[in-house]
Amino acid sequence: MKRRLLRISLKCHSWLGLYLSCITLVWLLEMAFLPGMYTPEPLPAPGARIDTSSVKALLVALRDVMPPGSALTPGSVVYSPSALTYTVHDRQRFISIVISENGELLSAGQDTEALINDKYALGWIHPLLGSALSLPFKPAFIILVLTGLPLFFAARRRKKKACSILPGLAQGDAFIFQGASSLPVLRRLAALGLLPGVRAVLLRRPSKGPLIIQAGNTRVAVSRRIAAAFIFERVGELS
């Protein structure tokens, strides 16, 4: 049960980590490129006078000061008491216009935050795609934490295996090769220069995947399963 939980945790951790890394990478790239892809239409210059007596009057005045050929479809007007400003957001064209309380147009430009929020996770290809990819983002973090806990505690409890099998040796350790588990494997190794009696060095020992052994000047990649069945004699680490 415990092993199964660890195996499931490891798998979830790997895949969710990969998903989160990819989405984050895509998001970073989109932050760089999306503003360039959605350039806003001409906007009113700062300094224009806007009637701020009411929200309706504000919107009408704003429409009047828009340059010819540009349209505005305001989605919301937000008042900031601390900054004493009104901010008009157009979510369709990703524009935000900031107007001071006394009616002066302070700035008008691309609403990058809204653009990124709307189009990230490949939403610029299709909204459905963006939604599908971004939906699991927050739940993924929660699952990552939950699956990470058993892995963390299991790693602390795991003891180092005795160096009785080749994958248990450290990178750089030398050994004398004596034999292999089966004759076909021994034949293949012999043809590559790994003969009984040869002094070899464990060049690379990644956390998973094949090992790399150097015998003479020949480097041989050997799967962990085959390497675990090697018969060898350790001769200590290389200086």
Place this chain on the structure above:
Amino acid sequence: MSYAAEPIPPAGLAEGLQQLEQERKLAMQTSGALPEKLTIAVAGQPNTGKSTIFNKLTGMRQRVGNWPGKTVERKEGSIILGGRTFTFVDLPGSYALTAASLEEEVAREYLLSGEPDLVLAVINAAALESGLFFVAELLLLGLPLVVALNMVDVAEAEGRSVDAHVLADRLGVPVVPLVGTKADGIIPLKEVLTALGCEDLRPQPALVRLPPPTQAEERLALLTAKAALPFPDRWAACKLLERDAAVTGLLERRLPAGLWKSMREVLAAFPDGARQIYTRRFAWIHETTKAAVQRGSRRKSRTDAWDNVLLHPFWGRCIAYLVIPLGLVLGVILGMLSGGMVLQLAMESAPAIKAAWPGMIGSLLGSAIVPALGWITALLAIIAAVYAVFHFLEDTGYLARVSYLMDARLGRLGVDGKSAIPLLMGMLCNTVAIAGSRIVNSRRQRLIVLSMLPFLPCSGQTAVALMFAFALFPLHQALSVVVCVTLVNILLAGISGRIINRFLPSPEASGLVMELPLYHKPNFKTILEGVRTRVLVFLRGAAGNILCCLILVWAVSYFPDGDITTSYLYRFGRWLEPVGVYFGFDWRFIVAIVSSFFAKETTAGTLAVLFSVTTPDKEAILTAIRGAITPQGALAFIVLSNLYIPCLATISVLRNELGGWKITGLLLAVMFLVALLAAAATYAVASAVL
């Protein structure tokens, strides 16, 4: 397996001629006269520069074919040196002669056939130990031998200096140090070949020093000597102790029962016989290298420095996942830039041709032959460029690292990292990849790889998908479409591999055992030669199919009245048209898909033929194609084209490798069904979403 040295009555003309040739050679050897024509087998392990030396020796005078009854490529070439004709036969690269793979089997059969007068063994001076293992195997065969000690410069860069004279003295055969990549690198070898005497061609040269035999070998050799076998006794003894299945089976069938029983008793008495042989051989190799190799200060190897980056568990994989697709894309772009221009010219000239020769001749030239030549040129350019990139990566030694990096991932499909190479080749050409699957050691893994390969889109399919995507979709969507469809192909290939892995019996102890060659500068001549071979194979095979297919498509779309709306093709297409409703395209697209059975590259050409019969020029053809299909239908078409059953050439090679029509037919039926379902699903989903 045949060992032609035995005096048996000739079964046919070929065997009779072979026997006469052997008698002639024997007569010449005993008379002291050197033959006017000599056949030299060029043997060696992979990554020893054997191909470079062979290409340098034979130049453009090579003939490429297949070994009889096998799907292994055979290359031979002749030159005249010192008034004699030397014919070099390039044997497949093999690590030993135990017939663990088809290449080793082919090499061994040829060496024992009696045809070669001499063996030229190419070994890598930088990896002398494994080369001497191979030389020991050759010495046991008793054949006249010359050793080409190649890559001497690489050995020196690694801090090792090999004394060829000492090595020649220890082995008892001529040893020629070479740097095969240099312009005049093989002159010493040519000098040695020119100076060959009769004594050098005598079987089992007296001076040869073999590794000392073990007790088991001696006892078995005594028994094999009684059997008067057509190959050396000690070699047969070694193979028996190594449990070589082919030799064991052969001896069991041919030997008298009593003699075979004695041999089995010896084998039972020495269960560890093979290990003892290898221990003796190691001692022999160790003494030889100790005498012949001088080690300088061990400089930090460039290979180590490069491997620190390229084999990094994270960055190494990132680089591999970037380099391979980018390499393929680069090849496609280079090909499109060169061959694409010729294709454009061919398409633009079609209306002028039809105007100059009105009627059937003009239609045949303008609608079939000239476009076919344009398509062939474009595809040739793409295939040549992609293969150049692939050979470049292989020649530098990087491709083996890709296999290493992919081993962990591919393990989930039940195959090891070596399978990465034929799977990558499948993205170039399925036919070549299926033949290349022989490097996969076990039959089980080979079956898995063979079931995956047809799902992978070859360069022809990718080229067709790219052409259609750019023609039918806006620019910023076209590449995404092709990438997504290719990913679907790869996913289906993975699923196929997993299913086959589940249903096949549990694997025997197998896993990756593979040499990682040292990095070295690529030899562009070798790369060009490799590309030239692939291009020739394409011209001989697929190119002819494309031309014939387009002519056939033209003919059935022209006859009987010269009007497409009353042609045989129209009637066939209309009959199939109800099927097209599920995919969103009309009978012309269905016919184009069906024609891809002959060669994938014909799909686009067939459509161009069908649309060009009523429209004058290239732009009009493209406009007509765009007008005849919706974006949803175009997407379904690309999916169907990519997943459709492989071309005729691939099917025939697949059948050879799978060993029968039953399993091949089953695989093709599944592919066909999957292609139709995937295309229909794509059309349905795209219609709902877009």
